[in-house]
Amino acid sequence: MAKSIFWLLMTIALSVASGCATPPKSGKGFTLPEGDAEAGKQNYISFRCNACHKIEGIDQIAAEGEEPELSIALGGEVTRIETYGELVTSIINPSHRLAKGYPVEAVSVDGQSRMTVYNDVMTVTELTDLIAFVQSRYKLLEYEITDYPMYGP
Numbered sequence: 001m002a003k004s005i006f007w008l009l010m011t012i013a014l015s016v017a018s019g020c021a022t023p024p025k026s027g028k029g030f031t032l033p034e035g036d037a038e039a040g041k042q043n044y045i046s047f048r049c050n051a052c053h054k055i056e057g058i059d060q061i062a063a064e065g066e067e068p069e070l071s072i073a074l075g076g077e078v079t080r081i082e083t084y085g086e087l088v089t090s091i092i093n094p095s096h097r098l099a100k101g102y103p104v105e106a107v108s109v110d111g112q113s114r115m116t117v118y119n120d121v122m123t124v125t126e127l128t129d130l131i132a133f134v135q136s137r138y139k140l141l142e143y144e145i146t147d148y149p150m151y152g153p
């Protein structure tokens with residue numbers, strides 16, 4: 001009996017040590033290609049992010065049909081975005097976690113973020129450029145790029 005418990009514990013210890021503990025839905029290993037911050041700045045303006053956001057160096061424009069008006073700060077050290085993953089998520093899945101520090105009813109309707117969903121209009125390159133730009137305005141925790149070896153001929 002004691003022996004089988006020993007082996008059970010050994011199996012658990014080994015699977016934890018060999019990395020089986022990473023849940024399948026973990027974001028570990030998720031890596032987007034590097035973006036171009038200068039192009040991202042242009043995208044920020046052409047996608048009219050500045051209708052609802054203020055960011056250092058870009059004037060906010062009047063939002064059409066947005067009542068009440070929105071002025072969510074991006075960048076700096078004051079906001080709550082801490083990691084690259086959170087930043088990407090806040091753009092492609094805005095309702096996943098609403099920006100902190102604003103009344104819920106000001107930033108969302110029925111639990112859904114008032115942020116425009118761009119997933120069907122933005123290319124991945126536009127997204128990565130945009131992220132490179134917005135990221136340059138945040139002080140994020142260090143982002144570790146997953147280094148995949150190249151295979152093939």
Ligand code: HEC
Nearest residue numbers: 047048049052079080090094097098099107113114115116
């Ligand atoms: C129609 C208004 C609107 C537009 C346009 C808009 N957003 Fe947002 N955005 C919001 C609102 C409201 C929030 C706060 C609720 C939330 O976290 O989703 C938000 C939150 C964010 C956050 C998270 C901020 C935080 O502190 O958690 C980021 C990053 C962001 N937006 C980036 C962008 C970018 C980049 C664009 C342009 C591609 C954009 N937004 C366009 C309304 C908008």
